[in-house]
Amino acid sequence: MMRLWGRKSSINVQKVLWCLAELGLEEGKDFERIDAGLHFGKNRTPEFLALNPNGLVPTLEDGNLVLWESNTILRYLRSQYDQSKRFPTDIATQYQSEKWMDWQVGTMWPSLRSAFMGLTRTPEGERNYEAIRKSYQDTNALLTLLDQQLINQHYCSGGSFNIGDIPLALCVSRWILLNQTFPDQTGPRPALKNIEAWMHRIETGTKFSMVAEKELNIMK
Numbered sequence: 083m084m085r086l087w088g089r090k091s092s093i094n095v096q097k098v099l100w101c102l103a104e105l106g107l108e109e110g111k112d113f114e115r116i117d118a119g120l121h122f123g124k125n126r127t128p129e130f131l132a133l134n135p136n137g138l139v140p141t142l143e144d145g146n147l148v149l150w151e152s153n154t155i156l157r158y159l160r161s162q163y164d165q166s167k168r169f170p171t172d173i174a175t176q177y178q179s180e181k182w183m184d185w186q187v188g189t190m191w192p193s194l195r196s197a198f199m200g201l202t203r204t205p206e207g208e209r210n211y212e213a214i215r216k217s218y219q220d221t222n223a224l225l226t227l228l229d230q231q232l233i234n235q236h237y238c239s240g241g242s243f244n245i246g247d248i249p250l251a252l253c254v255s256r257w258i259l260l261n262q263t264f265p266d267q268t269g270p271r272p273a274l275k276n277i278e279a280w281m282h283r284i285e286t287g288t289k290f291s292m293v294a295e296k297e298l299n300i301m302k
Contacts, residue, residue, distance in 0.1 A: 084113035087130065088139030089122055093191075093252050094152035095140045096293045100248050101156050103289035105163045153183045156245045170242050179239035179246030182228075186249040190228075194221040198256055201264050211267055218268040221257060225274060228254075232276035236283060243288055251284045255294050 086102075088095030102113065109115050118124040119139045126137050134141040134150045142149045142158075149155050157180075160169050170176065196217035200209050228250065231238065238246045254277060261271040284290050 085143040086113055086115045087118045087125070087133070087141040087143075088115070089117050089119050090115075090293070092119060092139055093256065094138075096252055097152045097248050098140050098142065098155050098159070099293045100252070100289055101159050101245060103292050104168050105159060106166065106168075107163065153187055153249060156183070156248060160245055169244050170239070175239050175242070175244065179244035182238040182246040183249055186246075186253055190221065190224050190250070190253055193217060193224055194253060194257055194260075197221070197260060197268060201260060201267060209267075214267055215269050218257075218260065218271075222270075222272055225254070225257065225277060226272070229274040229276045232280050237280065243284070247280075247284060247288075251281065251290060252294065254281060 084107075086095070086098060088098070090096070090099065099109075099115075102109075107113060116124065118130065118141075124130055125134075125139060130141070131137055133143065133148050136150060138150065140150070140152055140155060142155050144158075144162075149158055164171075170179075194217065197214045200211075200214040200217070228238070235241060237243050238250055258271070258281075261268045
């Protein structure tokens with residue numbers, strides 16, 4: 083049985099849990115999940131560091147194979163467990179999806195992360211509200227690029243939901259929740275109608291609701 087290390091509130095663990103759900107794999111039946119990270123600890127133990135010397139979640143064990151880096155885990159799960167062809171497999175669509183996965187981890191999340199960490203992990207007296215606002219507003223500008231991409235297609239890679247939509251949707255969900263919860267600190271959030279329509283398709287047509295935070299309880 084596969085083993086997944088990581089707490090459910092982690093955005094990177096949520097990526098993996100969502101992908102597993104789309105593939106029809108169930109916790110307790112097809113894989114074991116172990117809470118790790120933040121107040122759960124365990125990620126600095128010798129056992130965990132032997133698996134992932136970074137000391138970060140998620141970490142996936144599948145037989146003798148050990149993987150970390152959430153987007154790599156998504157790619158592995160698609161290649162090994164998508165027996166029902168949940169995700170498109172043609173090369174063009176696959177790599178359209180891949181580029182948005184890399185954009186999420188290399189461009190979008192680094193921009194939003196300062197606002198996210200500042201408002202959910204940093205004690206109020208230590209927050210740099212100028213940096214938080216700049217982080218959020220910079221992310222607004224980045225998301226206009228995604229909004230423009232979605233003018234003529236339903237999902238990031240084209241007409242069908244793919245693994246590239248998973249990291250993006252979880253980031254966008256946090257972008258929305260931060261503004262709803264801390265509107266004065268983030269500053270205004272633009273109305274990006276194509277992203278709103280895409281998120282509606284995600285929420286109604288996928289397993290998003292099984293893993294996404296519906297309230298900003300990500301301090302847990």
